[in-house]
Amino acid sequence: MSYVFDVGDDTVWSPALRVGRLYVAGVTSLAEVFGIDAGLRAVAADMYSIDLDAFEAFTARLFAEYFRSHHDVARLLLAGVLQPSLIMLERAGRAIEPEDDEQRRFLSDTKEFLGSLPRL
Numbered sequence: 001m002s003y004v005f006d007v008g009d010d011t012v013w014s015p016a017l018r019v020g021r022l023y024v025a026g027v028t029s030l031a032e033v034f035g036i037d038a039g040l041r042a043v044a045a046d047m048y049s050i051d052l053d054a055f056e057a058f059t060a061r062l063f064a065e066y067f068r069s070h071h072d073v074a075r076l077l078l079a080g081v082l083q084p085s086l087i088m089l090e091r092a093g094r095a096i097e098p099e100d101d102e103q104r105r106f107l108s109d110t111k112e113f114l115g116s117l118p119r120l
Contacts, residue, residue, distance in 0.1 A: 002118075004047045005040075007055075007092040011119050013084065017046060024048070026081040027058075036061055056094050059085040063096050067103060083110045087117050 003020025005013045015023065024040065031038035039054030062082040069075055086096060087110065098104040 001046065005050060005088060006043075006048070007050045007052055007088075010092065012050070012088040012091040013117050014119050015084075015117070020046065023081065023084060027085075030062065030078070030081055031058060034061055034065070050088070050092070052092055052094065055085070055092075056089060059089050060096055063103075066106075083114050084117060086110050087114050091119075 001017040002014045003017060003024070004011055005020075027038045027040055036058055037051075037054045038058040039051040039056075041049045041051060043049050059082070062078055062085065066075055066078045066082055069078070086107065089095060090111075096107070098107055
């Protein structure tokens with residue numbers, strides 16, 4: 001069993017059920033903490049449609065918060081949601097533009113580490 005995250009007719013990620021549940025819980029929690037719509041819309045218990053504009057804004061906010069923070073634990077907690085979100089955003093045809101070398105390295109490492117996230 002797996003989760004499905006779709007943008008329109010395209011599946012941008014299809015993780016294992018438990019991984020999907022963890023991701024959605026993290027997204028929901030961070031959206032609440034930052035007071036922003038994450039753009040995930042439940043279609044079924046294990047299927048989400050992504051509002052791309054809202055999801056892009058959410059991901060950009062997490063990205064900004066990650067690089068604004070100098071707290072190692074905060075960065076670790078943000079990265080667990082941010083990195084898969086960046087890959088899904090890219091698969092949907094959008095991307096966050098890096099502003100410096102640290103951000104470029106982070107994006108490159110994310111693509112290398114998570115670029116093969118499963119799709120249907």
